[in-house]
Amino acid sequence: DVQLVESGGGLVKPGGSLRLSCAASGFTFSSSNMNWVRQAPGKGLEWVSSISSAGGFTYYSDPVKGRFTVSRDNAKNSLYLQMNGVRDEDTATYYCANLFLGGNAFDIWGQGTMVTVSS
Amino acid sequence: SYEVTQPLSLSVSPGQTASITCSGDKLGDKYVCWYQQKPGQSPVLVIYQDNKRPSGIPDRFSGSNSGNTATLTISGTQAMDEADYYCQAWDSTTAVFGGGTKLTVL
Numbered sequence: 001d002v003q004l005v006e007s008g009g010g011l012v013k014p015g016g017s018l019r020l021s022c023a024a025s026g027f028t029f030s031s032s033n034m035n036w037v038r039q040a041p042g043k044g045l046e047w048v049s050s051i052s053s054a055g056g057f058t059y060y061s062d063p064v065k066g067r068f069t070v071s072r073d074n075a076k077n078s079l080y081l082q083m084n085g086v087r088d089e090d091t092a093t094y095y096c097a098n099l100f101l102g103g104n105a106f107d108i109w110g111q112g113t114m115v116t117v118s119s
Numbered sequence: 120s121y122e123v124t125q126p127l128s129l130s131v132s133p134g135q136t137a138s139i140t141c142s143g144d145k146l147g148d149k150y151v152c153w154y155q156q157k158p159g160q161s162p163v164l165v166i167y168q169d170n171k172r173p174s175g176i177p178d179r180f181s182g183s184n185s186g187n188t189a190t191l192t193i194s195g196t197q198a199m200d201e202a203d204y205y206c207q208a209w210d211s212t213t214a215v216f217g218g219g220t221k222l223t224v225l
Binding site for chain 1: 150162163167171203207212217
């Protein structure tokens with residue numbers, strides 16, 4: 001089965017760091033452009049970051065630029081999001097999502113991992 | 120930065136047609152996709168490239184995009200279609216989501 005499984009969420013203090021992981025299976029991960037999308041409690045979807053299939057190109061939304069770093073390990077079929085200098089407004093469920101290049105849409109989503117920033 | 124706007128909510132009766140709009144400057148020049156999200160679940164892609172349905176999505180879901188407005192249409196709306204719906208487009212290398220529309224079927 002095609003699957004994305006996120007992990008690494010939890011409670012973190014403002015200014016702290018957290019590393020999220022996303023394990024992929026059932027599709028050719030190394031050929032996929034991967035993304036992180038987040039959703040604050042009771043709010044809408046917000047794109048966070050993307051990384052090209054080989055990892056050579058990365059992009060970030062303005063709210064996280066300079067604080068978050070996306071990376072991947074194609075040998076391990078894994079995607080990561082290093083979150084540094086977290087803020088209250090980073091509290092959200094973080095989803096990893098595969099970008100279906102043929103349709104320029106996110107066709108595979110994980111179940112999400114919750115990040116709570118609080119002192 | 121580019122923005123797309125959706126109505127907060129829409130109510131329809133079972134069997135009726137639901138039309139959810141997504142507005143943005145010259146949105147018709149971009150491809151739009153739509154996601155359905157039910158409470159406690161991850162989003163599901165229901166329309167991509169304005170009007171294409173992924174495998175497994177019922178044909179009562181359709182889409183269009185022209186001018187400044189994209190529309191998701193659900194024909195013969197069923198109770199199971201009650202969910203939040205999000206439009207999404209690309210502004211260069213940035214994905215832009217609408218704020219979401221809560222569809223109530225009653």
